Amino acid sequence: MKILVCISNVPDTTTRIRFTGSKKLDTAGIQWVINPWDELSLTRALELKDANPGLVESVTVAHVGPVSSEPTIRKALAIGADSAIRVNSDAHDAYFVAAQLAEVVKADNFDLILCGIESSDFNGSTVGGMLAEFLQYPSVSAVSGINIENGNLSLTREIDGGKELLSLAVPFVAIVQKGIAKEPRIAAMRGIMMARSKPIKLVEPVMTEPLTEIVSYEMPPEKEACRFIDADKPGELIDILQNVEKVI
């Protein structure tokens, strides 16, 4: 079984986001990391490989992005992925990314494809589903557990009030929730050293017109300070609501 983990390159979650103009993210000083959901997927894929060495042949990561995202890819290799594929293009939108990843899967016949349920920057939650559709593969969303028992894959989904257990045959796309692995695996020194010599295959993008365009970004409004009104002066509250805020 060949596992493909699709990874997205996102700003570290502690980043203070700034924009240059209304359409462009200011990337100065941003620390880029593997999307947390993808990192957990990778961790689980590696756990499956460790526990089933005969069955899981390889774990590969795929990424759509420019050369500047290679440090993030190498981090995935340092964590333990065997190889990586980078589609050499900006990730224009979810449709574009899914189309590129579909070509990657077709070219190498991956069996189990893992996608984080969303990326922590755009939170679109659409790539996994679209990818399955492009491939005409089944997909399972909100997967919180993947196990291999007696050579068969079983999946766990969190559903309202309980859990759902599924089993299905490869190939398929699993859209993965947090909970799939306990903690992301930390790149060990040996892994970091080995990442130097692991291959990153470069693939040129296929022609795909993005379906969406970002018109502008807007920062949330600054929170106003809380005003306290003396409990003995309810009239003051009514006055503010009526004449200042004009909500009643």
Place this chain on the structure above:
Amino acid sequence: MEKSELLKSGEFLVREVKPEDIFIPEEYDEEQLMIARTCRDFLEAEVYQHMEQLEKGDRELMKSLLKKSGELGLMGIAVSEEYGGFGQSFVTQMLAAETIGAAYSFSVAFMAHCGIGTLPIMYFGNEEQRERYVTKLATGELLGAYCLTEPGAGSDANSGKSNALPSEDGSHYVLNGQKMWITNAGFADTQTVFAKIENDRVLSAFIVDTASEGVVIGPDEHKMGIKGSSTAQIYYNDVKVPSANLLGKRGEGFRIALSILHMGRIKLGANVIGAAKRAITNSVKYASERKQFGTQIANFGAIKHKLAEMVIRTFAAESATYRVSRDIDDLVGQYKSEGCEKGRATIDAIAHYAVEAAILKVYGSEMLDFVADEAVQIHGGMGYSAEMEVERGYRDSRINRIFEGTNEINRILVVDTAMKRAMKGKYGLFEEAEKLAGAIGSMEIYKAKKPDDFFTEKSGYIKNLKKIALLLLNAASNTYDRKLVHEQEILNNISDIIMEIYITESLALRVKKIELIKGDAGIYRDILDVYVYDTVQKVRKWAMDAIHSIDNESSEGLIKAVGDLSDTAGVNVKAARRRIADKLIEDNTYKF
């Protein structure tokens, strides 16, 4: 840009250095950053959550965390590949030390194991000893300790009374003695123990297995800080140490001890930077949340002043730390190309930079004490509560001025070593000093001119400060000659001046290099502006103190010269510090 010839230890006092000659943290490569990230991820995932329990002195927990760091390979960063390590450069070792330095007592236990616990055997052991011990120390299978200090032998380490007598058949030594303040004593499997063989005047070093009969570990000391680190006395009662466990040659122990101390000092210089950055991040987060008088306290000028000063000193220390780290890497390369074995090349290169190692130790530990103290102050009453991390940081910081050679010893070492190296003819310190003193009335003094470039001005002041240091060295050594060593107050003044020159110059070179790389050094210019201005004022005071204390007949000329050499243009330090603080507040974490 071609690099100039490598600087000798202390030579910065008489030679100009170009920005391209130094390494700056902005030049870390991807792999170095990944290693730092691994260290940070490990602390976040495994260590910080257990801090409270570690504070209670849970030896088993500390041991298990150390083992986990070993599984990740973190204990092998400085160890050669042949012995199961990863043979990383000195810069990378220091970056890892800095990152782990943020982890309070875990950092002390980790560093003691990886540094003084492992490296004496790595650097001075024979092939068999390295195979037997280092390969296991590098993975955490064995944990190490370093046993030098005795109840009657602290700073004067060679006065230790521990004794080793060779057995009649030559198969072993019988070791007797008592060691104290031994870090990791509670769980170390392997110890490097210093003792005198028979009636030797100097120490020898031995590898002792804790499991040997007659080794008794005392209970952990009740300490002010770093409570999670096991510190205890160790007693040796007729312990049989196999002759094969003599480390290096008989009588080589003191040299081993000193070399390892240089290494420990320089790594401490990295540790404190990590601790300072964490304290700054905690402080700015608190200051941005805590409201008084209807606004966040981060908006007050007094708090901004503190935050900025914490950043400035941390950034300055970092600049010097990585400058000398790369110099060490370069010197290791040079020694190796001359045929020196890798392990020996590394420790010799570290020992070569003894002046800078002492500077980093003193400056770094005092920088962290300042930062930790201001962190508590910014937290106000909460800073005094054991619930807050900064309270632990404050207590834990204090030991840094004491261990790895007290700051008093190290201050003297700075001047003493620089003078000794110069006397050995390694560079013309005294010649330059005499030349300057001989022409004191007509020497060239930099004066800021309005159209001067920002960096020309700063380097002009630094050149002036170097002249002050040389004039004082000349006056002090002419007046006291060999008795100068007894004038510790004056030595301290000169030492403080030399240290500030190294730190300030490293900072100036770093900021200039940032400008060369990025086109505009932005906020870093503010850091340099404030730092140089402050340094010149401090140096003036120390220099005047020294001159009045020396009181020789040429002091009048000296006073005038120092006055002229310590004149700077004014700087709007309030505005500059506010800009630095504002960036910190905006980032809400240390990101300089």
